Amino acid sequence: QVHLVESGGGVVQPGRSLRLSCAASGFTFSDYNMHWVRQAPGKGLEWVAFISYGSRDIYYADSAKGRFSISRDNSKNTVYLQMNSLRPEDTAVYYCARGILRTPGDWGQGALVTVSS
């Protein structure tokens, strides 16, 4: 059974950094692409970033380019999202998701990130 657990969320001041982690289990992590998707309070789903199973292909939403960095460690079955220069509009629940081809499939329970002074 696919199990994804995000961690690292919290309250952070504007301009500061935060790193989210997503620990995967229940499947062969190194065989799957991974995504980060966020959802601002009361809003819809917004895709953030994609990393292929071997880290060769990486893509970002315009809102994340230049500030966020996705990476993975297949030896630890973990995907990361490094978020720098955080803004109040980055406040959201951040979900990691296992990729099915190039779209999200199974989702974690999410980690809340609040950017506020």
Added chain:
Amino acid sequence: QSMLTQPPSVSAAPGQKVTISCSGSSSNIGNNYVSWYQQVPGTAPKFLIYENNKRPSGIPDRFSGSKSGTSATLGITGLQTGDEADYYCGTWDSSLSVVVFGGGTKLTVL
């Protein structure tokens, strides 16, 4: 990034059937598989449909998906009160190299 277009809300009575549409373009739906997700407020999205019409294990056959050209449709039969949720479509956009989602459709089971 561009979004896919979904109706904001749909409603139907228990036991009835409802469809939710998702409209895109040739760069996304027209040339890529569509997925569908169910989200009960306050919980994580749940994977419902992948590759246009396939169901992950554990998803009942009351849920179905289809695609034609640059549009996709989610169908739900035998509506139950537990189906009340927000539903999202999503796919890859080959021109932009991003994932695009619809704005979500709120299903009310009257």
